[in-house]
Amino acid sequence: MKNTTLLLTFLALALISACGTPEVAKEYQTKTYVPDELQAALSSDDPSVRADAAAQVEAMSVGQRKAVMLELTRDERPTVRMLAVGLIGKHLAGDNQAVDLLAEMLSLDPDQDVRGTVVAALGGTRNGTALNALLEALSTDTSLAVRRSAALALDRLTGQSFGAEMAARVDAAEDAADDAMMNYEDWFDANQGALK
Amino acid sequence: MKKWVFLFVLLVAVGGYFYVQYRIGEARKFAEDDVTVELTDAGIREGLLSSDPKRRLDALAQIEKLPEAERMHALLAALEAPSAPTRLTAVTVLGKEFAARPAAVAGLTEAAKEDPDPDVREAAFNALAASGDTAILELAAAVLLSTDEPLGVKVRAAALLDRLTGKSRSEDLRTSFTTAEEAADDLSMEWDDWLGENRDRLRWDAEAGRFTGAD
Numbered sequence: 001m002k003n004t005t006l007l008l009t010f011l012a013l014a015l016i017s018a019c020g021t022p023e024v025a026k027e028y029q030t031k032t033y034v035p036d037e038l039q040a041a042l043s044s045d046d047p048s049v050r051a052d053a054a055a056q057v058e059a060m061s062v063g064q065r066k067a068v069m070l071e072l073t074r075d076e077r078p079t080v081r082m083l084a085v086g087l088i089g090k091h092l093a094g095d096n097q098a099v100d101l102l103a104e105m106l107s108l109d110p111d112q113d114v115r116g117t118v119v120a121a122l123g124g125t126r127n128g129t130a131l132n133a134l135l136e137a138l139s140t141d142t143s144l145a146v147r148r149s150a151a152l153a154l155d156r157l158t159g160q161s162f163g164a165e166m167a168a169r170v171d172a173a174e175d176a177a178d179d180a181m182m183n184y185e186d187w188f189d190a191n192q193g194a195l196k
Numbered sequence: 197m198k199k200w201v202f203l204f205v206l207l208v209a210v211g212g213y214f215y216v217q218y219r220i221g222e223a224r225k226f227a228e229d230d231v232t233v234e235l236t237d238a239g240i241r242e243g244l245l246s247s248d249p250k251r252r253l254d255a256l257a258q259i260e261k262l263p264e265a266e267r268m269h270a271l272l273a274a275l276e277a278p279s280a281p282t283r284l285t286a287v288t289v290l291g292k293e294f295a296a297r298p299a300a301v302a303g304l305t306e307a308a309k310e311d312p313d314p315d316v317r318e319a320a321f322n323a324l325a326a327s328g329d330t331a332i333l334e335l336a337a338a339v340l341l342s343t344d345e346p347l348g349v350k351v352r353a354a355a356l357l358d359r360l361t362g363k364s365r366s367e368d369l370r371t372s373f374t375t376a377e378e379a380a381d382d383l384s385m386e387w388d389d390w391l392g393e394n395r396d397r398l399r400w401d402a403e404a405g406r407f408t409g410a411d
Contacts, residue, residue: 111312111314112314126402131398131407139381139388145346145347157406159408166379166380170347172372172375173375177369177373179369180368183366184337187363187365188333188337
């Protein structure tokens with residue numbers, strides 16, 4: 001009798017918890033953990049205000065800090081997302097959920113600077129997922145600068161040195177962009193009044 | 197025993213109820229996301245000011261129903277929307293319909309220079325290039341000068357400058373960009389092979405601060 005009771009109770013609780021989990025997950029996705037003032041400070045133009053705000057996040061309890069950092073990665077402002085990614089790299093490098101989120105950001109974030117910060121954060125993790133995410137970025141990212149950073153992060157994480165030649169070619173292309181820009185600056189200066 | 201069976205059935209029923217409610221909620225959300233409602237003029241005006249990105253986007257998609265002057269004003273206002281898809285739609289429609297108007301050129305120039313989303317910036321840039329306004333020359337030069345723009349965007353800006361001015365000053369850039377992209381493609385294949393061969397052997401070595409165990 002006792003065993004049957006225990007078994008039935010266990011089954012019932014398991015069923016209810018299985019039904020309830022998605023709701024909890026959804027709430028986690030939509031709940032706001034970041035007060036408006038903190039959000040404003042994190043995106044301030046003043047670096048010292050941003051640094052103070054980041055320090056506030058770092059001073060939070062571990063659970064609250066994680067929730068805040070993960071929420072900030074969904075902020076509309078690239079500067080806030082970069083800051084969040086930097087904090088995740090510093091405090092959650094061994095957290096599987098955070099690494100999965102960084103991997104997702106690397107393939108989806110529209111801003112190349114944010115993706116560059118994600119590459120740096122993934123380069124500091126000890127998780128095999130990071131290697132796959134970095135290879136994906138090296139293969140498909142639309143920004144050569146991000147691909148270059150991903151190649152160098154892969155080298156660093158594995159002790160290989162495959163990326164040096166590619167990095168040199170990207171540097172050469174960037175130099176060529178600077179040269180083209182100077183060519184055009186000179187040309188504009190000489191022809192500005194004459195253009196129609 | 198009967199009491200426990202009854203309790204179990206009750207708990208299953210309660211669990212089932214919540215599960216069904218959850219599924220209904222998901223289905224509703226999916227339906228809301230997918231269906232575009234036919235809007236009246238007032239609905240479009242209201243939708244354009246909504247804080248819900250989907251409502252704004254729906255309203256923008258039907259903006260042709262509004263009178264021309266109001267339409268351009270609303271599109272210019274939508275360039276300030278927080279969601280990138282809304283701004284991208286606004287830029288695209290502005291470029292198609294109003295690229296000859298100075299106010300639209302000013303808005304597109306601002307978007308091409310300042311929008312935080314590279315797709316929006318590039319769409320605005322392309323809209324201006326099609327407009328024939330001389331602002332595009334300065335803008336293309338600014339793109340080349342920028343430290344924020346991806347190299348690919350700079351290459352397209354340089355190619356546009358070459359085309360608009362009849363000069364060929366960016367050949368080196370195009371060649372070195374293509375070479376760098378090819379090097380990146382080759383490297384990604386090399387890494388793909390390497391990881392395929394070594395992934396199972398890799399272990400984190402705390403002392404070395406990297407993965408070790410590869411051949």
